[in-house]
């Protein structure tokens with residue numbers, strides 16, 4: 474047997490059975506990747522012409538007069554007039570040609586266009602035609618189909634001549650049939666992103682990290698650092714913010730762990746704990762941090778500090794968002810550390826650092842040392858122990874004696890399971906304490922992968938003891954409080970109350986009137 478040939482076959486892409494089909498997408502099992510195939514839209518020739526025509530018109534492009542002649546029916550003329558006044562007039566062409574528009578304008582453009590298409594008899598599939606027109610003009614062009622698919626978490630472009638890859642919530646990483654051509658849409662799209670976020674992106678600044686108006690996070694590189702062509706990674710913003718109850722529903726954490734964290738983050742209104750959420754890339758650190766922040770009582774003043782704005786604290790009023798800024802032209806850099814130092818002069822009750830990476834770690838620990846309680850943040854690492862090591866070493870360089878100021882570490886993990894899709898779990902919850910000169914780590918909860926369960930360990934929590942002293946409650950009273958909150962979480966779960974706003978309201982009501990909330994709970998069992 475010709476072994477080379479045999480090996481070649483084995484690693485070539487294999488296409489298996491059809492797993493799912495929706496809208497323009499067919500998903501097949503496969504090796505080494507599942508396949509995500511975008512079908513050609515079955516537009517009629519007339520629909521195709523209209524799409525091209527309207528897309529060009531929307532962004533002020535050149536339109537061939539021959540085509541206009543073909544459109545010479547009364548119905549179409551009427552449609553075009555309405556299109557000009559109800560759609561084109563909404564947008565600033567110069568602006569949208571170069572940048573992504575704000576969400577409200579885009580929504581309105583979409584709504585009006587859809588309404589107009591309703592009256593046009595030559596268009597059969599109104600909503601798909603509408604989407605295609607917007608994608609081709611003011612949207613994500615060939616990537617539009619991926620951006621519209623709510624099942625996708627990430628879109629990955631690896632350079633010219635290569636297929637686009639996507640991370641699908643159910644089917645993991647899939648290879649798509651969309652190829653990136655050298656003369657295609659990519660460089661234009663990347664420029665548009667850079668202009669939208671007003672960041673420099675050129676041969677002198679070949680790396681771009683940004684957040685788009687729709688909340689997606691984008692990273693791009695150009696040939697200076699990625700010789701095979703530009704790369705683009707889009708982390709899509711999940712449209713429905715995830716609440717604590719949603720995370721429990723997904724199994725990311727259980728209600729017992731959620732209730733424990735709730736008490737620790739709130740600190741019975743007196744002694745909130747300092748906490749860091751750690752884990753690998755895209756393991757759900759920021760989402761969990763955001764959820765924990767919703768547990769902070771409304772009467773606390775919160776300052777959040779981030780590199781790119783991601784945290785969203787809903788309807789809360791006493792909250793300031795700070796965002797770092799790189800040096801652009803003559804403007805000076807404002808680092809996370811600058812912002813953190815400044816925030817200490819803003820009378821914060823709570824400081825939340827989006828991602829701790831560098832010397833801001835020292836400032837954060839100094840803040841904890843000078844009495845700022847309930848500080849929270851995320852930090853990239855794989856275990857609680859590794860996180861402590863990263864904190865101690867440069868560039869963070871926090872002195873070992875300060876580490877026990879941090880009370881809790883939540884470790885997140887993301888993995889893929891063929892039966893469940895992409896799964897995110899709290900892998901461990903560890904508390905930190907000091908014994909003589911030693912920094913101790915104790916796991917209070919651990920994830921058992923075989924059982925897919927988060928289990929409480931036998932270790933006694935030293936934080937319960939600490940909290941009980943500070944808030945003048947016995948340990949048993951505190952444990953009962955955790956149990957009550959667990960019941961409240963289970964109740965919301967059973968009743969399907971999982972909308973971020975609703976959940977937040979119940980938490981805040983509980984602070985105001987615990988007896989009232991519990992009474993409701995017992996009535997509506």
Ligand SMILES: Nc1ncnc2c1ncn2[C@@H]1O[C@H](COP(=O)(O)OP(=O)(O)OP(=O)(O)O)[C@@H](O)[C@H]1O
Nearest residue numbers: 709711720723725753754755756757758759760897
């Ligand atoms: N528990 C969860 N269950 C399901 N989806 C989640 C969960 N947590 C986060 N996600 C989704 O996963 C994606 C990444 O989440 P997130 O930004 O929180 O990760 P991260 O660990 O902070 O990533 P990074 O390493 O880039 O900072 C988001 O699209 C989010 O909606």
Ligand SMILES: [Mg+2]
Nearest residue numbers: 758759828851
């Ligand atoms: Mg993050």
